[in-house]
Amino acid sequence: MAGMIQHSELTFETPGRGTTDVTDAAQAEVRKSGTLSGTALFFIQHTSASLIVCENADPQVRRDLEAWLIRAVPDGDPLFRHTAEGPDDMPAHVRSTLTATSLTVPIVDGRLHLGTWQGIFLYEHRTHPHRRRIHLTITNT
Amino acid sequence: MAGMIQHSELTFETPGRGTTDVTDAAQAEVRKSGTLSGTALFFIQHTSASLIVCENADPQVRRDLEAWLIRAVPDGDPLFRHTAEGPDDMPAHVRSTLTATSLTVPIVDGRLHLGTWQGIFLYEHRTHPHRRRIHLTITNT
């Protein structure tokens, strides 16, 4: 199965601001593709939700990251003029810019080659629930 | 046209600090390459200008992002010692590190597969105009 490129779409219903672990869903796509060696490109098609690779063992880590982001990019900051969609809208764009829209992970032995404590998370930055799409491109040269 | 890799260079004259939309120029390169399915790697060859994926409809979003960055990484901050090239030089390096130097976007149906509200922007972080180069690598496995 050399020289293959496969596109798929992972869709998630977020419960509002916070992280959703997408590692297992992505590992399942890699397995289905039959790719033993290659790369997986995660591309989130939004500008107020983003991707992070983060510690996956203690949920406090993501809670603390959120606490830091709330302080660094406060909702309703009078600095912002793009406020028509609510006090969390512009902070969501800034947070997305500070984290990742695009992320590539090696595939080795048929699996995403993550470190022991790494998970891949969709980060919803809006306070309300949203449907979010991550485009996954698996390449096997 | 399988197994193709194509390198090209997009050059932009920036008017000083701020964003330049490079989406159309990149879409034109993808079209010219004849790639229907693949990936496009954007790599900016500078350390005081960077790449962002951002909301492309309301210019206030990028104005607000700039306002946030100016406050978070102030020009002329006495914290900085690397000041020989001016008060905006070291902040430009910090801003580049907080945003992206490298960005990969899927190509589907012959186009960069962006979300509806996503644009790709070159972010000039220096106050004076510069000529900036983005290296574009289009891969079609």
Next chain:
Amino acid sequence: MAGMIQHSELTFETPGRGTTDVTDAAQAEVRKSGTLSGTALFFIQHTSASLIVCENADPQVRRDLEAWLIRAVPDGDPLFRHTAEGPDDMPAHVRSTLTATSLTVPIVDGRLHLGTWQGIFLYEHRTHPHRRRIHLTITNT
């Protein structure tokens, strides 16, 4: 040598918080692979160390970046609850999220196609020394 994908691992012993230039080690891997045209994916398998592309001429730039990060994400910040591993642990996760876990660089004429002043650095965010692994995936379509 078309349609090749090569995985290798670069290992570094960091002396504690700060940057290690990994450009030469990566260029050597590219040379060994015999790849003239392609891409190199750097993926760091940790969540408290990360990757940056940064100015490589004046070490003050990285010293100033560190000064900014220390102020923006203070060690021992009472905001953080994930403190069992020490006051530098949670800041290391935040710093990793603000910089890069995954980075792709074009290969042109058998070399990483970096700008004149660009180097690739492993950024250790913990205060104590660690062994860190960067997975390098060289693709030659």
